[in-house]
Amino acid sequence: MEIEHRxxxxxxxxNVHRQGLAAQxxxxxxxxxxxxxxxxxxxxxxxxxxxxxxxVSRPTVREALKxxxxxxxxxxxxxxGSFAIGYSGIGAGMQELKSITSTVREMGxxxxxxxxxxxxxxxxxxxxEKFDLSDDQIVLDIQRKLLADGIAVCYNYDVLxxxxxxxxxxxxxxxxxxxxxxxxxxxxxxxxxxxxxxPVVQPDVVWDSEFPPDQLFLSLDQLHxxxxxxxxxxxxxxxxxxxFNFTVMRTATS
Amino acid sequence: MEIEHRxxxxxxxxNVHRQGLAAQxxxxxxxxxxxxxxxxxxxxxxxxxxxxxxxVSRPTVREALKxxxxxxxxxxxxxxGSFAIGYSGIGAGMQELKSITSTVREMGxxxxxxxxxxxxxxxxxxxxEKFDLSDDQIVLDIQRKLLADGIAVCYNYDVLxxxxxxxxxxxxxxxxxxxxxxxxxxxxxxxxxxxxxxPVVQPDVVWDSEFPPDQLFLSLDQLHxxxxxxxxxxxxxxxxxxxFNFTVMRTATS
DNA sequence: GAGTGGTCTAGACCACTAA
DNA sequence: TAGTGGTCTAGACCACTCA
Numbered sequence: 287m288e289i290e291h292r293x294x295x296x297x298x299x300x301n302v303h304r305q306g307l308a309a310q311x312x313x314x315x316x317x318x319x320x321x322x323x324x325x326x327x328x329x330x331x332x333x334x335x336x337x338x339x340x341x342v343s344r345p346t347v348r349e350a351l352k353x354x355x356x357x358x359x360x361x362x363x364x365x366x367g368s369f370a371i372g373y374s375g376i377g378a379g380m381q382e383l384k385s386i387t388s389t390v391r392e393m394g395x396x397x398x399x400x401x402x403x404x405x406x407x408x409x410x411x412x413x414x415e416k417f418d419l420s421d422d423q424i425v426l427d428i429q430r431k432l433l434a435d436g437i438a439v440c441y442n443y444d445v446l447x448x449x450x451x452x453x454x455x456x457x458x459x460x461x462x463x464x465x466x467x468x469x470x471x472x473x474x475x476x477x478x479x480x481x482x483x484x485p486v487v488q489p490d491v492v493w494d495s496e497f498p499p500d501q502l503f504l505s506l507d508q509l510h511x512x513x514x515x516x517x518x519x520x521x522x523x524x525x526x527x528x529x530f531n532f533t534v535m536r537t538a539t540s
Numbered sequence: 541m542e543i544e545h546r547x548x549x550x551x552x553x554x555n556v557h558r559q560g561l562a563a564q565x566x567x568x569x570x571x572x573x574x575x576x577x578x579x580x581x582x583x584x585x586x587x588x589x590x591x592x593x594x595x596v597s598r599p600t601v602r603e604a605l606k607x608x609x610x611x612x613x614x615x616x617x618x619x620x621g622s623f624a625i626g627y628s629g630i631g632a633g634m635q636e637l638k639s640i641t642s643t644v645r646e647m648g649x650x651x652x653x654x655x656x657x658x659x660x661x662x663x664x665x666x667x668x669e670k671f672d673l674s675d676d677q678i679v680l681d682i683q684r685k686l687l688a689d690g691i692a693v694c695y696n697y698d699v700l701x702x703x704x705x706x707x708x709x710x711x712x713x714x715x716x717x718x719x720x721x722x723x724x725x726x727x728x729x730x731x732x733x734x735x736x737x738x739p740v741v742q743p744d745v746v747w748d749s750e751f752p753p754d755q756l757f758l759s760l761d762q763l764h765x766x767x768x769x770x771x772x773x774x775x776x777x778x779x780x781x782x783x784f785n786f787t788v789m790r791t792a793t794s
Numbered sequence: 795g796a797g798t799g800g801t802c803t804a805g806a807c808c809a810c811t812a813a
Numbered sequence: 814t815a816g817t818g819g820t821c822t823a824g825a826c827c828a829c830t831c832a
Binding site (some may be wrong): 560561562596597598599600603617618619620 | 800801802803804805809810811812
Binding site for chain 3 (some may be wrong): 332333334348351362363364365366367368513514
């Protein structure tokens with residue numbers, strides 16, 4: 287458990303259990319992959335070598351590799367090893383829930399954000415049911431545009447019940463990432479989101495006219511749950527086709 | 541390991557290692573979920589109970605549950621348990637690689653298939669590289685339409701190198717599922733596919749005019765790998781928006 | 795046959811939930 | 814405080830690849 291008592295101690299020794307060993311190993315490997323430590327098609331170290339390098343057990347290393355494979359960053363073959371998969375463009379494995387901001391930054395681009403709308407309003411009956419609201423039926427309605435290097439990649443429409451915010455919170459105070467704000471203010475921790483994926487042409491809700499009327503978007507309709515299993519945020523995200531790419535490694539079961 | 545020596549022996553006792561214990565447990569649980577053994581929001585048995593019921597270890601049960609969660613069929617909460625998520629419509633978890641045919645059947649609909657095109661042709665330079673073809677640069681080009689209850693849900697364009705087929709194979713012999721054909725004839729076993737997801741308006745390649753010109757499709761551009769890691773099939777699939785739904789359970793890492 | 799990944803087990807300990 | 818899921822370990826054995 288004490289990673290420092292072992293090998294090279296690659297993992298941070300402080301905050302050891304911030305995220306679990308498997309997640310730490312995965313993050314480190316991902317950083318190394320992004321920095322092109324292994325070229326496209328090149329073989330990664332064996333599982334045993336990684337076990338020794340990181341000072342963790344083999345199942346832990348395997349969980350990290352499996353997760354990277356599910357994001358399409360490596361390909362693992364029995365009897366041969368794991369191999370890096372080259373990647374280009376801004377995008378992400380669809381299985382992974384992280385802020386678009388950090389994904390953009392990770393890909394070497396500069397993320398920014400423009401708020402278009404930020405108001406309290408009454409919840410619709412659907413939202414009351416979705417969030418299981420009884421007393422307080424006020425929700426925050428957010429509309430914003432997410433950019434990479436100044437170019438719009440996503441239009442985002444979020445709805446959150448009032449209880450997720452600290453008392454005395456003013457919508458105008460919200461800047462940057464909603465996830466980031468919640469983390470800093472003791473709000474719910476995003477744990478998972480059930481997403482439904484749909485193709486759409488430019489929806490009415492996209493407020494600026496930078497696009498031709500037949501511009502395509504990939505829509506992700508997501509309900510976010512915190513670690514206690516409570517739904518605390520509904521997100522309707524429209525990704526501009528061609529500017530943000532989603533990949534999925536699909537694996538066979540039967 | 542011998543499942544029969546333990547509890548109720550729910551898993552098939554023949555062909556024990558057909559698919560791995562975790563996959564068997566998962567399939568059984570999925571079947572029970574689909575048959576509505578647990579209603580929307582209802583609690584599943586605890587992990588310990590499932591361990592006893594299936595006669596496998598806890599990590600095995602957990603792998604099955606995790607996989608079901610990633611498909612959006614259950615929601616697991618620490619300290620509470622796992623809960624069923626209701627599902628409606630034809631669709632699938634995007635992470636799971638299985639034939640559309642079997643997905644449709646599983647959802648209680650009748651799958652069928654119409655072949656539009658089935659010919660040998662020369663591989664393009666891109667295909668030569670993609671499949672790593674040296675000698676034999678002939679590929680099979682397949683175009684077909686997949687239906688549920690007689691309604692088109694997907695247009696499919698497949699390309700496979702000649703080596704995946706038995707010698708003497710005649711394209712006209714191909715009926716029904718390609719995966720099924722390969723399984724029966726000792727061809728490569730599909731293991732995983734790297735998919736890129738895009739929204740598209742009705743592509744030129746959709747040959748019948750049952751749709752309005754602005755009909756939307758969700759495109760999955762997939763390269764399939766067999767268990768040895770060889771790419772053996774390229775699939776360009778166009779799912780008709782509204783007739784086949786994809787979901788993804790996205791989970792947080794950082 | 796040596797090396798490598800695939801699978802499964804048994805058990806330990808922690809974190810969270812709910813009464 | 815008991816019950817439940819979350820994480821990690823150590824080790825066994827199998828299946829596949831490749832020289």
